[in-house]
Amino acid sequence: MALRTSKRFFIAAVAALFAPPAAAQQPPYPSKSIRMIASQAPGGGIDTLCRIVAPKLSEAFGQTVIVENRAGANGSLAAEVTAKSPPDGYTIMLGAVGNLGTNVIYYKKLEYDPVRDLAPITPAILSASVLVVHPSVPARSVKELITLARKQPNALAYGTSGTGGAGHLAGALFRSMTKTQLLHVPYKGGAPAMIDLVAGQTQLGFASPPSSAVFIRDGRLRALAVTTDRRSRIFPDLPTIAEAGVPGYKSHSWYGFVATGKTPQPVVSRLNQEIVRILNAPDVTAAVQAQGFEVWTMTPDAFGAFIKSEVEKWTRINREIGLNEN
Numbered sequence: 001m002a003l004r005t006s007k008r009f010f011i012a013a014v015a016a017l018f019a020p021p022a023a024a025q026q027p028p029y030p031s032k033s034i035r036m037i038a039s040q041a042p043g044g045g046i047d048t049l050c051r052i053v054a055p056k057l058s059e060a061f062g063q064t065v066i067v068e069n070r071a072g073a074n075g076s077l078a079a080e081v082t083a084k085s086p087p088d089g090y091t092i093m094l095g096a097v098g099n100l101g102t103n104v105i106y107y108k109k110l111e112y113d114p115v116r117d118l119a120p121i122t123p124a125i126l127s128a129s130v131l132v133v134h135p136s137v138p139a140r141s142v143k144e145l146i147t148l149a150r151k152q153p154n155a156l157a158y159g160t161s162g163t164g165g166a167g168h169l170a171g172a173l174f175r176s177m178t179k180t181q182l183l184h185v186p187y188k189g190g191a192p193a194m195i196d197l198v199a200g201q202t203q204l205g206f207a208s209p210p211s212s213a214v215f216i217r218d219g220r221l222r223a224l225a226v227t228t229d230r231r232s233r234i235f236p237d238l239p240t241i242a243e244a245g246v247p248g249y250k251s252h253s254w255y256g257f258v259a260t261g262k263t264p265q266p267v268v269s270r271l272n273q274e275i276v277r278i279l280n281a282p283d284v285t286a287a288v289q290a291q292g293f294e295v296w297t298m299t300p301d302a303f304g305a306f307i308k309s310e311v312e313k314w315t316r317i318n319r320e321i322g323l324n325e326n
Helices: 002-016 046-059 071-085 097-106 142-151 167-176 190-199 209-217 265-280 280-291 298-319
Strands: 032-037 065-069 092-094 118-127 128-132 157-160 183-186 204-209 222-226 253-259
Touching: 002 209, 032 046, 032 071, 046 065, 046 167, 046 183, 046 190, 046 209, 046 253, 046 280, 071 092, 071 097, 071 118, 071 253, 092 097, 092 118, 097 167, 097 253, 097 298, 118 157, 118 222, 118 298, 128 142, 128 209, 142 222, 157 167, 157 190, 157 253, 167 204, 167 253, 190 204, 190 209, 204 209, 209 222, 265 298
Parallel strands: 032 065, 032 092, 157 183, 157 204
Antiparallel strands: 092 253, 118 253, 128 204, 128 222
């Protein structure tokens, strides 16, 4: 018996000797650079927010955080890259209502599932869109725009950051509730859509405050209303679309950080802790508000439930008004 016991101890000791140390198997997170994917083109709201958060996160982690723009397919390309990356927390994405909530409606062969294949970290901002028109459009109110659009079906075009994005959803809801026919022109990002609107290639848009504010101030665009059910802090004199003649209208945009699905919970929690702290820091909150956004954060579990509810909501609305046909 003693001989057998000694033999077992000897085998265990040899196994322990040759086993790699636990620290070598799982180095503390993060131990290398992190890729932060901005799911829109440079110059848009998502890109702007990434470039506010990335250096702060780099400082907190002591590792480089590299912003990488992946525009296209309303953020689906960025979400697919994120979903197919190793689930280790070294690839995160700032997405939006499109690639995290509505692309399941528009793309029959979507290469990722926003609920199953992405790990929610935290939402980042909640924002109104601004209904703006080119100065050549003879409408100075929402009611006048509705009258003009009804007289000229499909003569007025609105550009958006892509099919299924916040601008498209706001426009589709506007069309449905006002019984107007507007021509939807999807772009690969909010910045190119704004360039064509300012140039007069399109006539109106449902734009983010960061991308439209400077053009509103210098008179190159005319703002008519905001899309949320409350007035915007950055545009307090603008009525809501509901106030301006479309009772019950409400649409907003939001951005949120996600990682690859099945990323370990301690890593997701660490990312949540640091990103929430950064977003709620006074200097970052002020910078975000200067861009026309409002900081909006929550736990990973709560954000996951919200994403699921958005997918369900817009799927229901699609059945009601045919979003994927507009």
